[in-house]
Amino acid sequence: MSRYVSSIAKLISKLGSLPGIGHKTAQRLAFHILNMDPAAARALAEAIIEAKERVHLCARCCDLTDREVCEICSDESRDHTKICVVESPSDVIAMERTREYRGLYHVLHGAISPMENIGPEDIHLRDLLQRLQSSPEVDEIILANNATVEGEATANYIARLVRPSGINCSRIAHGIPFGSSLEYADEVTLGRAIEGRTLLL
Amino acid sequence: MSRYVSSIAKLISKLGSLPGIGHKTAQRLAFHILNMDPAAARALAEAIIEAKERVHLCARCCDLTDREVCEICSDESRDHTKICVVESPSDVIAMERTREYRGLYHVLHGAISPMENIGPEDIHLRDLLQRLQSSPEVDEIILANNATVEGEATANYIARLVRPSGINCSRIAHGIPFGSSLEYADEVTLGRAIEGRTLLL
Numbered sequence: 001m002s003r004y005v006s007s008i009a010k011l012i013s014k015l016g017s018l019p020g021i022g023h024k025t026a027q028r029l030a031f032h033i034l035n036m037d038p039a040a041a042r043a044l045a046e047a048i049i050e051a052k053e054r055v056h057l058c059a060r061c062c063d064l065t066d067r068e069v070c071e072i073c074s075d076e077s078r079d080h081t082k083i084c085v086v087e088s089p090s091d092v093i094a095m096e097r098t099r100e101y102r103g104l105y106h107v108l109h110g111a112i113s114p115m116e117n118i119g120p121e122d123i124h125l126r127d128l129l130q131r132l133q134s135s136p137e138v139d140e141i142i143l144a145n146n147a148t149v150e151g152e153a154t155a156n157y158i159a160r161l162v163r164p165s166g167i168n169c170s171r172i173a174h175g176i177p178f179g180s181s182l183e184y185a186d187e188v189t190l191g192r193a194i195e196g197r198t199l200l201l
Numbered sequence: 202m203s204r205y206v207s208s209i210a211k212l213i214s215k216l217g218s219l220p221g222i223g224h225k226t227a228q229r230l231a232f233h234i235l236n237m238d239p240a241a242a243r244a245l246a247e248a249i250i251e252a253k254e255r256v257h258l259c260a261r262c263c264d265l266t267d268r269e270v271c272e273i274c275s276d277e278s279r280d281h282t283k284i285c286v287v288e289s290p291s292d293v294i295a296m297e298r299t300r301e302y303r304g305l306y307h308v309l310h311g312a313i314s315p316m317e318n319i320g321p322e323d324i325h326l327r328d329l330l331q332r333l334q335s336s337p338e339v340d341e342i343i344l345a346n347n348a349t350v351e352g353e354a355t356a357n358y359i360a361r362l363v364r365p366s367g368i369n370c371s372r373i374a375h376g377i378p379f380g381s382s383l384e385y386a387d388e389v390t391l392g393r394a395i396e397g398r399t400l401l402l
Contacts (some may be wrong), residue, residue, distance in 0.1 A: 004294070005267045011252040014245045019233050025221065031291055032220050033249055034256055034265060041253045044215045045246035048234055051212040052242045055235055064235060066206045090232055093205070 008034070060131060062107040062124040064089045072105060079103040080135075084142040085128065085158060087111055087151065091144065103142070106131065111150035112157060120157065128158070132167065140168045147174050209235070261332060263308040263325040265290045273306060280304040281336075285343040286329065286359060288312055288352065292345065304343070307332065312351035313358060321358065329359070333368065341369045348375050348393075 004012065008030055016026035033041050057063070058070035061083075065071070072078060072092075082103030086092055092105050110123040132138055141162055145151035159169040175193035176185050185193070205213065209231055217227035234242050258264070259271035262284075266272070273279060273293075283304030287293055293306050311324040333339055342363055346352035360370040376394035377386050386394070 005256060005265060005272075007248070007252045007255045007267055008265060011248040014248040017241075017245075018230050020226065020229065027291060027294070028221065029219050030252065031265075031289065034252060034290075036253075038253055040218075041249055044218075045249040047208070047212040047215040048242055048246040048249075051208045051231065051235060052237075052239055054208045055206055064206060064209060064232075066208055070206075088232065089235075090228060093228070 057107075057124075061105050062109060062127055063092050063105055064107075081137050081139045082142060083128075083131075083138055083140075084144050085155075086144045087146055087154075091146075095144065101142075103140075108145075108154070111145060111148070111154040113150040113153075123154070125158065125161075129161065132162065132165065138167060140170060143169060143171045258308075258325075262306050263310060263328055264293050264306055265308075278303075282338050282340045283343060284329075284332075284339055284341070285345050286356075287345045288347055288355075292347075296345065302343075304341075309346075309355065312346060312349070312355040314351040314354075324355070326359065326362075330362065333363065333366065339368060341371060344370060344372045 011030045011033065012023070012026045015021055015029050016023050018026075021029070033044070036044075054066040055064050056066075058065045058067075058073055060069055060073040063070050063072065067074070079102045082101075083106050084095060084101060084103055085106045085108060086095065087108050087110060089107055092107060095101055095105070106124070106128045108123040108125060108128070110118055112118060112120055112123065132141075141158070143155035143158060145155040145158075155171055159171075162169050173196050174189070175196055176182065176189065182190065212234065213224070213227045213231045216222055216230050217224055219227075222230070234245070237245075255267040256265050257267075259266045259268075259274055261270050261274040264271050264273070268275070280303045283302075284307050285296060285302060285304055286307045286309060287296065288309050288311060290308055293308060296302055296306070307325070307329045309324040309326060309329070311319055313319060313321055313324065333342075342359070344356040344359060346356040346359075356372055360372075363370050374397050375390070376397055377383065377390065383391065
C-alpha cells in the first residue's frame with residue numbers, strides 16, 4: 001500500500017534506513033520535516049552534507065576530526081604516555097565524560113569478529129602498531145574495548161601483539177555497575193566482579 | 202563538555218531537534234551518518250530538500266501532494282459524496298490502510314485547542330467550508346478527528362457549522378480496540394463503548 005507521494009516515500013525510506021528508526025518513526029520524522037520551516041529543513045540537510053565533507057579520521061588516533069590531527073592528540077597538556085584503545089568515536093566521548101582520563105586515545109572503528117568476517121586488518125590496528133613504533137614515550141595501553149566476546153578477543157589480540165615491545169597493557173575493570181545491587185547483576189558480570197576484586201588497604 | 206568537532210556537534214543538534222530523538226539517539230544517528238557511504242549520506246540530505254521543495258498541500262483536501270490536486274481527490278473511482286475529516290496526513294494513511302473507506306478526505310492540520318492558542322482559523326477549516334459550498338454532491342462528513350479533548354471539540358465545532366446546510370455529520374466509533382479485553386480498557390473508553398453500543402439484529 002504505497003499511496004505516498006514519491007518524494008515523501010523516498011524520504012521515509014531514507015530515514016528508515018538509519019539505525020533504530022523503524023517505518024513508523026521514519027514516517028513521523030518525515031511528516032515533521034515536511035512541517036518544518038523550509039530554512040530549518042535545509043539546515044538539517046546541509047548539516048548532514050557538511051559533517052560528511054569536513055569530518056575525517058585523525059592522522060594519529062583515527063578519531064573523527066575536522067583537522068589534520070585531532071584536538072586531543074594535539075593537546076600538549078594531556079598525558080602522551082598513555083593510549084586508551086576504544087572501538088568507536090562515541091566511546092571516546094563516553095570516556096571524556098568521566099573526566100578521569102587525561103591520556104590519548106586510539107579508535108579501532110570496530111572489533112575483530114570472525115562471525116562477521118572482520119579480521120585484524122579490517123580495523124585500525126595496523127595504525128596503532130605503527131603509532132607505537134614512532135612514539136617511544138608511550139608506556140601503557142589501556143584496552144577499553146567493549147565487554148563483548150568480540151571486544152574481549154580484540155583486547156587479548158592487541159595485548160599479545162604489544163606486550164613483546166615492553167609496553168604495559170591494561171584492561172578496564174568489569175564488575176557491578178555503580179549504584180546497582182548484586183541481586184540484579186547477571187552471573188557473568190558478578191563472576192567478573194569476583195575475579196577482578198581488589199584488596200582494601 | 203562539548204569536545205565534539207563543530208560540524209558533528211551541529212549535526213547532532215539538528216538531528217536532536219526532531220521529535221522523539223533525544224541527545225543519545227541523535228549522537229548514534231550522527232555517527233552512523235558519518236560512517237555511511239558518502240553517496241548515501243548525500244541521498245538522505247537530498248531526500249529532505251527534495252521532499253520539502255516538491256511537496257505542498259492539495260488544493261482541494263489539504264493533504265500533502267506533489268501535484269496540484271492529490272491522487273485521491275483526482276481519482277474518479279472514489280466516492281465523491283463522502284468526506285472524511287482528519288487531523289493530519291498520517292491519519293489519511295492510517296485510514297487508507299484499512300481499505301474500508303473509498304470516499305475523499307479533508308486534512309485539518311491540527312485541532313482547535315484554546316490551551317495552545319489554536320483557534321478555528323489556525324486549522325484548514327475555512328477550506329473545508331468553501332469546499333462544501335462548491336461541492337453539492339457531498340452528502341456526508343465523517344469526523345475522524347482524534348479521540349482527544351481537542352479532537353472531540355473540533356469535531357463538535359465542525360458538526361455545528363456543517364449541519365445547517367443539510368449535510369450529514371457522523372463521528373467514527375470509539376470503544377474497545379479489537380483483540381483487547383475489557384479488563385485492560387480504561388474507564389473512559391469503556392464508557393464510550395457502552396454509550397456507542399449498537400443493536401444486534
